[in-house]
Amino acid sequence: MSYTVQRIPSTLVRLLAPRGRLLVHVTTASPSWPGLAVVERTAQGTVRGALRAVEFAHRAGHGVDRIWLTEELRHRIATEPGTRRFASARDMPSVGDRGFWLAADHLLSGLVRDFGAEHLAIGAPGCGSWLRTVPVGPGWEVAADGPRDIWAELQGLADRWREAGSPHCYRLDITEDGCQRVSSPCGALAWQLPVPRPVAEGVIS
Incomplete structure (x- = not known):
């Protein structure tokens, strides 16, 4: 095996x-x-x-110790309004941009994606932070909560990933x-x- x-x-x-x-x-x-x-x-x-x-x-x-999204955290991501809500016109790598997400796995540790969600939804089980996005026009409507600014972390890494080709x-x-x-x-x-x-x-x- x-x-x-x-x-x-x-x-x-x-x-x-x-x-x-x-x-x-x-x-x-x-x-x-x-x-x-x-x-x-x-x-x-x-x-x-x-x-x-x-x-x-x-x-x-x-x-290898695994981290998972609990049902409670999944529910919070899906239903809570979040303490930070904003619109963003920034582009985000797609699900198919696996090279970016592979880098995120190693450079932005502690994040778990909810692949059951309709749109991009990510939680950080260690601290309870979370991110939920909905595409609106050319951009995104973002809701987030917790001490980590996951959206800013992803955008910062996306810039580095694109600069690296x-x-x-x-x-x-x-x-x-x-x-x-x-x-x-x-x-x-x-x-x-x-x-x-x-x-x-x-x-x-």
């Missing part, structure tokens, strides 16, 4: 033979925006990789000391995959 992990298991990378390829689903604690890591070892022994945004992934693996696929560099760095092709948008936790004997890391 295959599982989603938060970083590429170093043991599996070491086991790659020349011209070998490893496919691993990668995610954060949020189940919303997974990626597929493709790691290859060239005939010369060099390891290279890519992280691609995908729609679905396997279930979470060992040591709106990538769908990211470069994945794995160094000999275990560092795993994800970056856009131009290098303008980047993040590190988390360092491994200590694991029990017999568990692949």
Whole structure:
């Protein structure tokens, strides 16, 4: 059975033979925006990789703590007026812009999208913040609540993502000391995959 992990298991990378390829689903604690890591070892022994945004992934693996939208938070997002209500003409990446949402998963941690909602709806279970949008004309009607300004966070990252060329696929560099760095092709948008936790004997890391 295959599982989603938060970083590429170093043991599996070491086991790659020349011209070998490893496919691993990668995610954060949020189940919303997974990626597929493709790691290859060239005939010369060099390891290279890519992280691609995908729609679905396997279930979470060992040591991955998931966050979810509770029914209570879903209800609040759907029905409450919110303490911040405004109209915005700013463009927002679509559901199909998975490269943006993959970056959001890693750079705007703690967010979970409600894919059951008709329009964009996101909650932050850790602090109870939420965002609800409805398209109106060329823009959006936005309602939000909680200490996080999710709309501003998304817009700030959207600007960075577009400046980086709106990538769908990211470069994945794995160094000999275990560092795993994800970056856009131009290098303008980047993040590190988390360092491994200590694991029990017999568990692949």
